[in-house]
Amino acid sequence: MTDRRPTLAEARAVLSSRFGYPAFRAGQESAVASVLSGRDTLVVLPTGGGKSLCYQVPALVLPGLTVVVSPLISLMKDQVDALATRGIPATFVNSTLTSAEIAVRLARVARGEVRLLYVAPERFDAGATAERLRAIGVSLLAVDEAHCISEWGHDFRPSYLRIADVREKLGWPPVVALTATATQHVRTDITRQLRLENPETIITGFDRRNLHYHVVPTKNDEAKDAALIDILKSRAGVAIVYASTRRNVERVTQTLERSRITVAAYHAGLDDGRRHEVQNAFMNEQVRVIVATNAFGMGIDKPNVRIVVHHAMPGTLESYYQEAGRAGRDGEPSDVFLLHAFQDRFTHEFFIKGAYPTRTLVERVFKRALEVDANGDLDAAAIAESLPGKVNDREVESALRILTVAGALQPDQRSESHIEIRLLATPERIKRELSGDRSTERELLRALWRIVGGDRLNDGVTLDLAAIPAAFGGARAAGSLLDALQRDQFVAWRRLGAGDRVRDRRRPLSAFPIDWDVLDRRRRADLAKLDSVQSYAYTRSCRRGFVLRYFGDPAARKACGGCDNCVATPGKSPRELAHGRRTLLR
Numbered sequence: 001m002t003d004r005r006p007t008l009a010e011a012r013a014v015l016s017s018r019f020g021y022p023a024f025r026a027g028q029e030s031a032v033a034s035v036l037s038g039r040d041t042l043v044v045l046p047t048g049g050g051k052s053l054c055y056q057v058p059a060l061v062l063p064g065l066t067v068v069v070s071p072l073i074s075l076m077k078d079q080v081d082a083l084a085t086r087g088i089p090a091t092f093v094n095s096t097l098t099s100a101e102i103a104v105r106l107a108r109v110a111r112g113e114v115r116l117l118y119v120a121p122e123r124f125d126a127g128a129t130a131e132r133l134r135a136i137g138v139s140l141l142a143v144d145e146a147h148c149i150s151e152w153g154h155d156f157r158p159s160y161l162r163i164a165d166v167r168e169k170l171g172w173p174p175v176v177a178l179t180a181t182a183t184q185h186v187r188t189d190i191t192r193q194l195r196l197e198n199p200e201t202i203i204t205g206f207d208r209r210n211l212h213y214h215v216v217p218t219k220n221d222e223a224k225d226a227a228l229i230d231i232l233k234s235r236a237g238v239a240i241v242y243a244s245t246r247r248n249v250e251r252v253t254q255t256l257e258r259s260r261i262t263v264a265a266y267h268a269g270l271d272d273g274r275r276h277e278v279q280n281a282f283m284n285e286q287v288r289v290i291v292a293t294n295a296f297g298m299g300i301d302k303p304n305v306r307i308v309v310h311h312a313m314p315g316t317l318e319s320y321y322q323e324a325g326r327a328g329r330d331g332e333p334s335d336v337f338l339l340h341a342f343q344d345r346f347t348h349e350f351f352i353k354g355a356y357p358t359r360t361l362v363e364r365v366f367k368r369a370l371e372v373d374a375n376g377d378l379d380a381a382a383i384a385e386s387l388p389g390k391v392n393d394r395e396v397e398s399a400l401r402i403l404t405v406a407g408a409l410q411p412d413q414r415s416e417s418h419i420e421i422r423l424l425a426t427p428e429r430i431k432r433e434l435s436g437d438r439s440t441e442r443e444l445l446r447a448l449w450r451i452v453g454g455d456r457l458n459d460g461v462t463l464d465l466a467a468i469p470a471a472f473g474g475a476r477a478a479g480s481l482l483d484a485l486q487r488d489q490f491v492a493w494r495r496l497g498a499g500d501r502v503r504d505r506r507r508p509l510s511a512f513p514i515d516w517d518v519l520d521r522r523r524r525a526d527l528a529k530l531d532s533v534q535s536y537a538y539t540r541s542c543r544r545g546f547v548l549r550y551f552g553d554p555a556a557r558k559a560c561g562g563c564d565n566c567v568a569t570p571g572k573s574p575r576e577l578a579h580g581r582r583t584l585l586r
Contacts, residue, residue, distance in 0.1 A: 073096060
């Protein structure tokens, strides 16, 4: 390997000749220049900002191999296929391949026939993969979805915590860590966990100048409905309205129909044929408004959406920004609204509380487990009903999972891993809706499909979850994913067997390794994200500046001249706000 560093001019030439782009976008050029200089680099670009080019272009001008760590197994093949169409030598290694297939691909890497190797982080947990790659020569380690390494992030993956050790085994190559959304907490954690050395941090591309942010204070759903109708009647153009549940989607749709607004509902409860009809009607503008749960919009590119309205407050600013960003992709002026009521936060608090139960609750669940007969079933609903105070099934299920992972409970092997399952959704629906934050659920379905075969899965089959790759976290963790899939009618499933048992009745709970600090930190992190959304709703300063400062984008200013706080006075109706903004745009 030569000591000569490739130049930015060489990178621009590759960008043009191999990818067909005349120039780098905002942030990309700075990121590529930093990577080519051999410096550790942290890149924060929004979805659609072109993060992948920040390592794909350097991979073609650097002398050795670029290793890309990604948790999104489904996207590995898509990215490798896309690179192959451009004649770029790339491959992937993950749990979807047989050992023979992996051996063939690593042999190609060893012969120097591959420039980019995509791997799941779990690939380094066993064997000597890192040592083999070090012998080949790794010029760059790219860590995609880098927020997964942070407990403050929205998609924490324990397997990511070992990447710094992997880097050492690879010979300590420079690292480029990439993510679409990272607050200061997350960026600091990424730097610490990956042991980045004086990294160049590049944050840009979040400022959508054509979007005008508004928050409409409301007291209840009736007030939200009235505000929504006013917004849609005072503005032209197609609109997406996001509601929190299927039930609310249907109710809001009926409300708009009564106001003679052409509208359609979209949610997972519709059959595939109806969903296709709704999507096509919206894309062809046979209906003006689509009311949907947040799954709508994934992978759908309609550039002329003029209005996005959130009927309920999302749980994070990351979600809000992503969904609001489906407006105005053609660059034309567009409006995004949040209809806000204080009680919106209660639903999110309910789910956060369920996901991260308190130490007191876990101790109560363990005590109740000791009281249940050895042959009894540790049923979450029954335990919740037996405990004092308002305890829900979700909290107890999380507590049981914590106790099982710690070894305090021993799952009945047949109960834990043997299930009966039937696939309800079509492959088209799975690909369309299980992306982004739900990609792990899609990977689980793919794994099950490979284990039993598609036809059998469609008809219903009994199988052993022990056969799925270890990356899914075991049978109980897979059960949580299947629960989410069942709620949205992708599958119908149930466990077979008797339930969990206390492993050793003589040992106190304190004898088992439960990291209470981690649970508390994750709970606090999610509550802090919820607080940020509510602070956005209540701020009297520039809303665009608030969002940009949250993501650390240096484009943040004190006033944008386009949001409701910068243009209008408090108390104006959406109709008055629309008139004020039209006057400003003239």
